[in-house]
Amino acid sequence: MVGGGITGLTAGYRLAVDHPEIDVTVLEASNRPGGYLRTGPLDDPMLDGLPIDAGADAFLVRVPWALDLCVELGIDTELVSPSARKASLWLDDALWPIPSPNVLGVPLDPETVAPGLLAPADLERLAGDGVPDVPIGGTLDRALGTSGDLSVGAVIRACVGDRVFERLVDPLLGGINAGRADDLSCAVMAPQLLAPARSTEGLLAGLRRTAAVADPAAPVFHSPAAGMERIVDALVAVLGDRLRTGSPVTRLDRAPDGDTSDRQVAGWVATTASGTYRADSVVLAVPAHVAATLVAPHSDDAGEVLTGWRHASVALATVAFDRADLEVPADQSGFLVGRATNQESSPLMTACSFAGSKWAHLDHPERIVLRVSCGRIDDKRPAGLTDDELVAALLADLATTLGVEAPPTAVRLERFPDSLVQYPVGHIDRITALDGLLADATPGLLVAGTVRNGVGIPACIRSGTEAAEAAVAAATR
Ligand SMILES: Cc1cc2nc3c(=O)[nH]c(=O)nc-3n(C[C@H](O)[C@H](O)[C@H](O)COP(=O)(O)OP(=O)(O)OC[C@H]3O[C@@H](n4cnc5c(N)ncnc54)[C@H](O)[C@@H]3O)c2cc1C
Known part of the structure; x- marks a missing residue:
């Protein structure tokens, strides 16, 4: 090997x-x-050596391979799941709740979409079955084809419209590999969308049918x-x-x-x-x-x-604050940051995870620990900054999004150049x-x-x- x-x-x-x-x-x-699997304590004696991941912090259990390996290794009894399952999205200078239930950002119930996040026409469409747009004089086959790969963007835009794609799906999916979902293979990144999108029942109807038989309380991630x-x-x-x-x-x-x-x-x-x-x-x-x-x-x-x-380069800052300086909702695992039209004035951060809300064992009485990510395939700004400059920019983003102005008690920055395949x-x-x-x-x-x-x-x-x-x-x- x-x-x-x-x-x-x-x-x-x-x-x-x-x-x-x-x-x-x-x-x-x-x-x-x-x-990319690295765990270690932050340089803050108050945290008493708490093990905090510097890279990946969880694995998906919807597919069996990681869980099966943990069982075989005898460490499945040590697995924990996120305690907070809700998350938000930073868009238009505000935090919006991500509609739930959703599949990779596609809301399954328009009633759960916060007022103002989408337009009335989008909500109307989300109330339907998600049958793809048919080109004038065309057929369903011509909208999405019957086989082969498509971009995630092509599938979602055709089935539920551009705004659902741009304001929900792209931030969620792009968060997985720091990519542009318009350019990403649906067969690799979101295979569960391709078949229902092509079915005559429609994407939303297919996803709702699958969701109806799934256990909503079943854990999605383990670590x-x-x-x-x-x-x-x-x-x-x-x-x-x-x-x-x-x-x-x-x-x-x-x-x-x-x-x-x-x-x-x-x-x-x-x-x-x-x-x-x-x-x-x-x-x-x-x-x-x-x-x-x-x-x-x-x-x-x-x-x-x-x-x-092609690979995206990302960086992840783990930052601790005194609990007196920052409050984060206990039922939220964190938030994603949507792509802005004007990149230069948009936050550098792409996501922020509230470690102590997400993982009960990282919930510390004196500290709030955040994991702040940055870097996208089409945003190379982090690579052009020194470590100190990058940390300063991410702290400024935290001030904007969470209102925290106080200095952190500890910061750890890890860079992952050319790490995420597109x-x-x-x-x-x-x-x-x-x-x-x-x-x-x-x-x-x-x-x-x-x-x-x-x-x-x-x-x-x-x-x-x-x-x-x-x-x-x-x-x-
Ligand atoms: C910041 C970040 C967060 C992530 N979060 C998650 C998450 O929460 N959940 C999830 O499922 N995935 C996550 N991922 C993705 C996941 O961590 C990686 O895709 C996965 O760990 C890659 O494993 P790998 O063994 O294929 O590659 P790598 O981890 O890149 O390992 C390759 C190894 O090869 C070694 N190597 C390189 N060149 C040579 C050489 N010439 N000779 C010998 N050795 C060499 C390297 O040193 C390295 O150790 C994340 C990735 C990043 C970067």
Whole structure:
């Protein structure tokens, strides 16, 4: 495995557990495993070492892969769910409640939309079934097609209109990977919308039917109470010395004595600063640009495909305030910030999560802890600021949105350059094409992780699991 984030660790763990006869090594560039899963205390003695995530802070349970892994690792009893489930949206210089129930921002009941958030025509439309606009003289098929991928924007705009998309769906979905939902693949980012949008019953009717049989009290997210790094620690405990940190892979070569006469797999040699490693199969669980560099010498075409992946850079400031200086609603997990027409004068922050309202174990009697995000694919302002300038700008945004003027008791800033993949329409075909190129030119070399089916932790765990299976298949072919 190249890369010791959640994807590479999962792939290594799967092989170690399911195939103890196979030698597996996870090579991680940095001195700590986990990639974007990082948990640690803030520099505020009052918080007494409270574990607060610096990156991802929860995983979705609507899909099984992360929860299943926690069960298998025996840490499911440590999982907690957000106590506050409501959230708001900062739009037009005010906080608006996000209508609930909603699916990725699409309100299922127009009665729950705060007056003034949408226009009467939008509410009328939301009261209907969400059958797509039909072009004049056209048919339903011509509005959304019958198959293939579309952008999230195309689907939502056609079914429920532009304002619902711009004021609700884009802020919610864009919040997941800091992207523009007009450019994002619906098949990857919101597969649950595509089928009902294309059905004759309509998007809203389909979503309402699904919601009617779901348990509204069922948890949507989980996290270990000790923070997301607990999952990393549990995987690392099983991997033991199969994990080598401080081992950036700088090149991959075909093994010189690989016997290609009766086997497709020639074998690979990974070079790190501390030595070389030979393997029948290599899983690249690294960002696309790193995978591109390692693959390109063996397949120009695969390297070129991987070079084309676009990423958004984000930063996350964790900020603590004295409780006397700030009040946040206990029933709200936080708020998202919608995209403004004039970016220069709009807040830098894209979201603010109230850690103590969201997670009961982070609710501190003396402190309010906020996690403030910034950076979008089309907003590079944070990258142009020093850390001090960025923190100052985010504190100014908190003053505007929450009215807090007092200095924080602690601040921790983490930057995540080129971290969030943007999945264009047709991404799934792009992955199929990439797999084909790799199978032809570099048998035994596989790509896994966020390059494939989403940035979420469950998608990464699924990808790590599938990569482990594929690596065994490739090595024994
Ligand atoms: C700020 C932020 C908040 C997020 N919040 C959530 C959330 O709440 N819920 C959720 O589900 N998802 C969230 N995500 C997304 C999720 O955290 C990531 O998509 C996921 O952790 C990626 O895991 P990975 O293992 O595929 O990649 P990474 O975590 O990027 O791991 C790749 C690893 O490869 C290593 N590496 C790089 N180059 C080399 C090399 N040459 N040799 C060896 N090793 C190398 C890196 O050091 C790194 O450790 C968030 C992401 C960010 C940035």
